[in-house]
Amino acid sequence: MQNVRPKKHLGQHFLTDLSIAERIAQAVKGHDGVNCVLEIGPGMGVLTDFLLKNPMELYLIDIDSESIAYLYQKYPQLKEKIIEGDYLKEDFSSVLPDKYAIAGNFPYNISSQIFFRVLDERDKVTEVVCMLQKEVAQRIASPKGNKAYGILSVLLQAFYDIEYLFTVPPGVFNPPPKVDSGVIRLTRNQTEKLDCKxxxxxxxxxxxxxxxxxxxxxxxxxxxxxxxxxxxxxxxxxxxxxxxxxxxxxxxxxxxxxxxx
Structure with a gap:
């Protein structure tokens, strides 16, 4: 199988460090008894390999047709569960169960949009374990009174408990990004709806x-x-x-x- 070329316009930086991929996969806890995980942007499956060791049912979504062709070859057993599409626009109602977790190495350029979609789907998304630009990861996990604290911090913390897990240096990616990355875990809290409009x-x-x-x-x-x-x-x-x-x-x-x- 020919390797997939990372595409700049898709914000692709493929993780090459297996121990980091394993740590991310192990951070998915299956909160609330959830038995399904959707990986966003699997690329060449470095994280996928470790998510497959998890007992949860695994689905993959990628917008890159070259990645999709590669994933079909690499994981014939997942054929029915590999989705070519845009996470921001895809309708999962007939594909995924009522509740699911999300994992992934998110493209830097759309990570905030992914979280706004997660907010829209918060009744279904019980947990998110992801890697993104360190600055954005810190912002999301930041408590009040901190310079990093912002709009996304408040909106996500209204519905999720958020932990900053660890920092990842640029050298473990192909191509290396110009900044550090951070891994965070969001776990759905008890708030079903806010006490206001x-x-x-x-x-x-x-x-x-x-x-x-x-x-x-x-x-x-x-x-x-x-x-x-x-x-x-x-x-x-x-x-x-x-x-x-x-x-x-x-x-x-x-x-x-x-x-x-």
Whole structure:
């Protein structure tokens, strides 16, 4: 079988270090009794080899037709479970079970979009173990009060417990990226839905981080804050100092004031 060429436009950096691939595969715990894992962007199957040792049922999705042809040859036993497609657009309802885990070495250029899709599918995705740009991995796992903490941190931490597992140097990839990578694990928490309107919550979080140096009093001005909320000390803080519960509280207050008009 001929090796797959890593394609720059797809953000492909193939992992070559087997011990790291094994550590990533072993970090998939099958949270909530889930028995199925979807690997995003398997490339030439370095991680796939170790995921196959896991008792969970394995599906693969890749957008690269050259990779797909290679995977068909390498894993004839997975033929029915190899999907050529874009994770961001694919409808898995007739393919995957109701609940599944995700694993993968995510392309740097679409990792944030993958997480927004995970948020949309959070009732199905119980766990994510993935490698991505270290800076993004740290941001997602970062607690409040930290410079790295941002929009994705809040939105994902609302529904997932997040652990930063380990850092991976550039030299273990072909071609080597210019930055370090980080491996994180997201585990679905008990929150089924937020105690506020979710769309408004997303808007409040995005507006709050829109200008990180401003206090929330300034960055949330456009929401016509109720008078009694304007004197709340939370508004003297910046977005990075608030946790999920604080943002839910602010959203509830804005929601309530709109209901009173």
């Amino acid at each position: 979710e769309k408004l919550f997303f808007q409040v979080v995005k507006a709050g981080f829109g200008n990180r140096r401003k206090t929330l009093r300034n960055s949330l001005k456009s929401f016509q804050l109720p008078e009694d909320l304007k004197i709340n000390p939370l508004l003297d803080k910046r977005a990075e100092q608030l946790d999920v519960a604080d943002f839910v509280f602010l959203t509830q207050q804005i929601e309530a004031s709109r209901g009173n008009h």
